[in-house]
Amino acid sequence: MLFIYFCENAHQRANAILRCFPTRDSILLVNAFKTYVRPIVEYSSVIWSPHLKRDINYVEKVQRRCIERLVGMKTLSYAQRIHILNLPTLELRRLHNDLVYCYKIFLVLLMCLVTYLHIVFLICNMRTQL
Numbered sequence: 001m002l003f004i005y006f007c008e009n010a011h012q013r014a015n016a017i018l019r020c021f022p023t024r025d026s027i028l029l030v031n032a033f034k035t036y037v038r039p040i041v042e043y044s045s046v047i048w049s050p051h052l053k054r055d056i057n058y059v060e061k062v063q064r065r066c067i068e069r070l071v072g073m074k075t076l077s078y079a080q081r082i083h084i085l086n087l088p089t090l091e092l093r094r095l096h097n098d099l100v101y102c103y104k105i106f107l108v109l110l111m112c113l114v115t116y117l118h119i120v121f122l123i124c125n126m127r128t129q130l
Helices: 002-020 026-042 053-068 078-084 090-129
Strands: none
Touching: 002 026, 002 053, 026 053, 026 090, 053 078, 053 090
16 A cells, blocks of 8 residues: 555654754744645545545644644644644545645536537637638
């Protein structure tokens, strides 16, 4: 499964960030997570997005483990942590990416249709002028 590779890579990157930054400032570490870890998990998520609950939890564990290690977050539940840090779940982010991708596909198809109709209109117009 392709998403396991992405998750393992993201776990390694999150651990490296938590080891390398001497500060425990939550805002800085969350921004580092958003910048360096989340793009790994979201890369091509439209293609490899898991549908089984255990696989979704496996992907979500990347964010869960990272924000659990922040100062003051150990005793809180995952839902409380993401609410305090104002982070969406990775599942919600994948859904958003899927919707954006569908919109882009629809927009391209619509533009192709408009272009086709415009060409047909021009051809019909040329025939009437002759």
